[in-house]
Amino acid sequence: MTVQALKFTPEVLLEAPRRSEGVPNSIGSKILYSVSTYSFSEHTKKSEIRILDVASQQTLLVTDDQSASEATWLGDAAVLLLKSNSDGTTTIWVGLPDSFEKSKHSVGTIEGPVGNIRLHDLGDGFWAFAVSGKAKPDGTLLNPEKVENSHSSGKLYTSGFVRHWDHYITENRNAIWLSKLYQNGFRIAGQATITHLVHPLKNALQGTKLESPIEPFGGKDHFDIGKHGLVFTSKDPGLNPATHTKTNIYVSASEDFWDDLHWKGSEFPEPQEVSIKGFEGASTSPTWSNSGKMFAFLSMKTDGYESDKNQPFIVHDYRKPSKVIRLFASEDGKGNWDRSPQSIAWSPNDWHLYFTAESHGRGNLYSVGPPRPGDDKARGPLILVKGGTVTAAKVLYNGDIFVTSTSLIENSLYSLVPLSERPRGTDVYTLPIDDRPFDSEPENLTTKYLSSNSRSGSKFGLSRHQIDEVYWPGAVDKTYVHAWVVKPSNFSPDKTYPLAYLIHGGPQGAWNDGWSTRWNPAVFAEQGYVVICPNPTGSTSYGQAFTDAIQGQWGGLPYQDLVLGFDWIKANLSYVDTTRAVALGASYGGYMMNWIQGHPFGREFKALVTHDGIFSMTGQMASEELYFPFHDLKGAPWQDPEGWARWDPSKFTEAWATPQLVIHNELDYRLTISEGLAAFNVLQSKGVESQFLTFPDENHWVLKPENGLLWHEVVLDWINEHVGLEKYTESRKAFWG
Incomplete structure (x- = not known):
């Protein structure tokens, strides 16, 4: 970005360069990343892979090949990436960082599409290599371009898991594919190292019923490779995935795991399940220690509850996977640390673990000294980074931590936590969250501010002065509801200012101090609203009890929290005009719009916006992940029909009267399009002012830039018209002529 935006509009949001998490070299002096931009004038997307030199702050183009992805370091002297080919195959390229296109050479071609590269240095020029890709029923790699088309489009199923997220389930399954690379030295006559695949890729899950990564969102966080082998998570093959969340950690490892014999006929060691008594929920983030002997992972207690608290575990000896140590253990099994970590990293000496975890609407980084064998009490945790939302943390060779993060005004920040320089007794590091000049640091700042994609929001015309946070007494005694406040830049x-009340999805989710390209509060604020983003009962990051309290209370406690918040805003924020209020929400937030519409609170708003929301609770039986309503509504509809009916928005349509925009997408298999059509048909039948917007090629989210722009145009025009602000499309036309 070289030009500062005059105003933060949907076009600015959607055209702004989107930078990936940074991949530092071993000492953090150079950062490898990808960046993509979209042009509405040219209707094209451009992608680049670049390297940031931290000292000079200059960037270097690695490649602008649109089919290149997954760039990573091969040591510090070479860059490795994948190139997708038109015939469905994938080529592995290796080249020098400062002259990649001139020096690149092919390491090998893989016979199908793969991704999620993992490398591990085995020494003596050898690298363990892993990717994920679809396997056919016979265990070979799937290439969709080479599949013969059937003469019939019919699909026959004998189990309940028919489709997932936005696609129908097929007989093909994700698998982890392993090989080795060999690199003969670092440079040859100034050219890239000559690197090649030692063996063809081999399916590490061949002959099992296991699948990893787990769809639809699993990636590198679902498997890891180390000195002695592979550790991964997979759905329990004996359970119906539609009604269970249980996943298990498996380890396939041995002293000679990477020896050539495994590619000469011998099979890899059979995956061993890591069994944890009393923990029957989802497990994720398996991560080898640097020594290669230990691994850590996260696991939940409750099967069928995708928002249960993650608890960390360590296996000290991969040869004894049944001996598991739980960090922060408590007698009641809930754990002494009331936060739910999301990722794990090891310190170079294996003496500390680092977790990312939400807390009070922020995504922090924590440190803990893991227990030694025979000691079940972990030291800590201590906060290392507090502020914004940490999206990735990578530990460098010297123990410093490279951090990728965002905030409500910042779409990509690279920082360094200099633990190697930490004075004794210093435990808390704080990310820069003000709008001081880019090249200066706030007083006592202990993180090193490496690179901001938006110059602390200034390239968007945003600043930290626009962000505030408030609390009000909640529906449950002695609880307070936290909310972010985003104000216009002027x-x-x-x-x-009129109020835009934004209700998050989940419902076990939260508005965090983080960036979004779909629901970005600053876009609404720059239209002239004070935007308030509450985290009512059911929200994450305020303790597991607060999250769990929404069970059986979908239209109860959260609704009361929102009503109490509206009254508190009316009484305490003199700059908010609650007589000109609108409310918007997606997913559970969309459900809440339909629930509000049928109750007195709905009359407080000039207009509502429902995106992919629930109209009828029994419609949830068409969803793919049935465990979700079964848990949150305390059973199946035939087990507790009263509970399902109690919180059903369709039971209260007699009161529907507030103008409402309904948005629902055809590829949303989590909440089917009939939910949106039913809500819209009720509004139309009752003569309530309403509109319906749908995207046949989008799922639960709107991801395509042109669709995203239309979404913003329709939404902003709708709410602006109802509170007396100029329609967005008209203001844009007046500005550009």
């Missing part, structure tokens, strides 16, 4: 406390 905010004046002497003026009043």
Whole structure:
């Protein structure tokens, strides 16, 4: 980005360069990343892979090949990436960082599409190599371009898991594919190292019923390779995935795991399940220690509950996977640390673990000294980074931590936590969250501020002064509801602004101090709203009890929290005009819009927006992941029909009267399009002012830039018209002529 936006509009949001998490070299002096941009004038997307030199702050183009991806370091002297070919195959390229296109050479071609590269240095020029890709029923790699088309489109199923997220289930399954690379030295006559695949890729899950990564969102966080082998998570093959969340950690390892014999006829060691008594939920983030002997992972207690608390575990000896140590153990099994970690990294000496975890609407980084064998009490955790949302943390060779993060005004920040320089007794590091000049640091700042994609929001016309946070007493005694407040960049406390009340999805989710390209509060604020993003009962990051309290209470406690919040805003924020309020929500937030519409609170708003929301609770039986409503509504509909009916928005349509925009996409198999059509048909039948927007090629989210722009145009025009602000499309036309 070289030009500062005059105003943060949907076009600015959607055209802004999207930078991936940074991949540092071993000492953090150079950062490898990808960046993509979209042009509405040219209707094209451009992608590049680049390297940031931290010292000079200059960037170097590695490649602008649109089919290149998954760039990573091969040591510090070479870059490895994947190139997708038109025939469905994948080529592995290796080249020098400063002259990749001139020096690149093919390491080998893989016979199908793969991704999620993992490398591990085995020494003596050898590298363990792993990717994920679809396997056919016979265990060979799937290439969709070479599959013969059937003369019939019929699909026959004998189990309940027919489709997932946005696609129908097929007989093909994700698998982890292994090989080795050999690199003969670092440079040859100034050219790239000559690197090649030692063996053809081999399916590590061949002959098992296991699948990893787990769809639809599993990636590198679902498997890891180390000195002695592979550790991964997979759905329990004996359970119906539609009604169970249980996944198991498996380890396939041995002293000679990477020896050539496994590619000469011998099979890899059979995966051994890591059994944890009392923990029957989802397990994720398996991560080898640097020594290669230990691994850590996260696991939940409750089967069928995807938002249960993650608890960390360590296996000290991969040869004894049944001997598991739980960190922060408690007698009641809930764990002494009331946060749910999301990722794991090891310190170079294996003496510390680092977790990312949400806390009070932020995504922090924590440190803990793991227990030694025979000691079940972990030291810590201690906060290392507090502020914004940490999306990735990578430990460098010297123990420093490279951090990728975002905030409500920042779409990509690279920072360094200099643990190697930490004074004794210093435990807390704080990310820069103000709008001081890019090249200066706030007083006592202990993170090193490496690179901001938006210059602390200034390239968007945003600043930290627009962000505030408030609390109000909640529906449950002695609880408080936290909410983020985002104001217009030209905010004046002497003026009043209409309210945009944004309700998050989940429902076990939260508005965090983080960036979004779909629901970005600053886009609404720059239209002239004060945007308030509450985290009511059911939200994450405020303790597991607060999250769990929504079970059996979908239209109860959260609704009361929102009503109490509206009353608190009316009484305490003089710059908010609650007589000109709109409410918007997606997924569970969309459900809440339909619920609000049928109750007195709905009359407080000039207009509502429901995106992919629930109209009828029994419609949830068409969803792919039935465990979700079964858990949250305390059973199946035939087990507790009263509980399902109690929180059903369709039971209260007699009261529907507020103008409402309904958005629902055809590829949303989590909440089917009939939910949106039913809500819209009710509104139309009752003569309530309403609109319906659908995207046949989008799922639960709107991901394509042109669709995203239309989404913003329709939504902003709808709410602006109802609160007396100029329609967005008209203001844009007046600005550009």
